[in-house]
Amino acid sequence: MSSTRVLVLNSGSSSVKYQLLDMRDGSRLAVGLVERIGEETSRLKHTPLATGESREWTGPMADHEAALKAVSEELARDGLGLDSPELAAIGHRVVHGGKLFTEPTVIDDAVLAEIERLIPVAPLHNPANLTGIRTAQALRPDLPQVAVFDTAFHTTMPESAARYAIDVKTADEHRIRRYGFHGTSHAYVSRATAKLLGKDPSEVNVIVLHLGNGASASAVEGGRCVDTSMGLTPLEGLVMGTRSGDMDPAVIFHLMRVGGMSTDEIDNLLNKKSGLIGLCGDNDMREIRRRIDEGDEQAKLAFDIYIHRLKKYIGAYYAVLGRVDAVAFTAGVGENASPVREAAVAGLEALGLAVDSELNAVRSDEPRLISPESARVAVAVVPTDEELEIATQTYALVNDSRNLT
Structure with missing residues (x-):
């Protein structure tokens, strides 16, 4: 058997x-x-x-x-x-x-x-x-x-993207560099997006937006990651459910010197009490949208900050890639929150990005395009499947090992 x-x-x-x-x-x-x-x-x-x-x-x-x-x-x-x-x-x-x-x-x-x-x-x-x-x-x-x-997919990043601009000796001694995370998801979604477009992954440049309670973006050029938003830890990058994402590192020194906070207290603040929950008290996008619909200004500000950061990364990775064939939304928020997808792309028509409101409103578990047929850049919703990706990589490795022996 x-x-x-x-x-x-x-x-x-x-x-x-x-x-x-x-x-x-x-x-x-x-x-x-x-x-x-x-x-x-x-x-x-x-x-x-x-x-x-x-x-x-x-x-x-x-x-x-x-x-x-x-x-x-x-x-x-x-x-x-x-x-x-x-x-x-x-x-x-x-x-x-x-x-x-x-x-x-x-x-x-x-x-x-x-x-x-x-x-x-x-x-x-x-x-x-x-x-x-x-x-x-x-x-x-x-x-x-x-x-x-999780980090493996991002090891193809060039040093210009992976290195922080700090003393090289110190960085190497303490392994300080940008590693990135959610790699199995980014790998799976970038390939699935290429398949949706009817192309080989080597032919496609994709910006993948993995938006869940943890959130990350990646620039994938011909199937290889060339940049990603998370860094040494999963704290860097996009605004997340409870994590701050990008911020001036001097905020930490300020909180220590002026706020009298300990390292552990700041760690807890930035990882567990920041992001959406720090901005408005909720980290569930469905609840935030409900509050916005009821006129809650704090929830609206949190949403606007979330979208602002998302747009910055879309624009930055567009510049990194030079040519973008698709922007793919995935994970819990990316797959289910149509207002997030619409807002993230709004105003980027000059970059060839647009969302068809009717297609965007459709709920489905299948990969699908939500951009108009005339759009220069495809906008897609691609459900991620990290478990299948892990199983696929595991099975391929084991079979290869058996064949070699």
């Missing part, structure tokens, strides 16, 4: 998201989420796609090992257990791969050590990713485990 299934794991500090896919056609066999790991009220929600009927379990779950064992048991109930010979590999989302990891990588001790070395630049994410990997290895030590890095 051939092995065609890939389990995708996305391990957070207190959660595990998972999907089991059949790579013969990319179909999902099961999806699920374990949350509040380490608490008395841990919760597992598991959905086998054959029936679509979810099962939920609530109770104490001490750690990630207990969580993955519970996931394994739920999969086994559907005949999809981790001991199945049809399981080809486990693919892990790893947030930070630094400069070294430019593509999906089979995990060994050296890879684990390097992911651990990168913890100082990804203290919230890499430790949880490591825990998930080690737990999965203990459950299936014989199975290939593959790391797919």
Whole structure:
């Protein structure tokens, strides 16, 4: 029996998201989420796609090992257990791969050590990713485990885009450079946009706008990332749900000297109490639009600031690319908030950008164009699929490895 299934794991500090896919056609066999790991009220929600009927379990779950064992048991109930010979590999989302990891990588001790070395630049994410990997290895030590890095797609950026203008020795010593994130999403969406246009990715220049609670933009030239908005951490760039995005770094010194705030307090402010929630108290775009419709000026200002930053990046990446074939909106806000798409493109007609209001209002899970037929630059809505991208990269690597041996 051939092995065609890939389990995708996305391990957070207190959660595990998972999907089991059949790579013969990319179909999902099961999806699920374990949350509040380490608490008395841990919760597992598991959905086998054959029936679509979810099962939920609530109770104490001490750690990630207990969580993955519970996931394994739920999969086994559907005949999809981790001991199945049809399981080809486990693919892990790893947030930070630094400069070294430019593509999906089979995990060994050296890879684990390097992911651990990168913890100082990804203290919230890499430790949880490591825990998930080690737990999965203990459950299936014989199975290939593959790391797919959020930063990998952005390693093609030229040094002129990746370097900060600070002392080179200091930057190199502390690994300070722009790495970018959401790379699996940007890779998937840029390719899917090219397919929507009926072209090969090597022929297409795309500005990808991944707009969720975390948000990032990328300039993709012929399938290769040449610039992206997030930097050393996911804090830089666009206005986000709770993150500030771009700002004068001297604000930090001012808050320390004049505001008497500690490093941890400023970190918390910029990552968790800024962005939309800092501007108007809400980080849900649906709620912000509802408040705007009711005449709420604070919500309107937050929306306007969000759009202003978005337009700046569209214009900047247009200049970086020189020629743009498409602008693609993706992720929760990008896929569902038609007012955001309309406002982001409004006034950019001189750049060949426009949105057809009727097409923009259509709700769909399919990739689609929302620009008029006459538009010089296509504007698209392309639902992202990071799990499928991770599974695809994992399966391709494992198959290549087998063929070489």
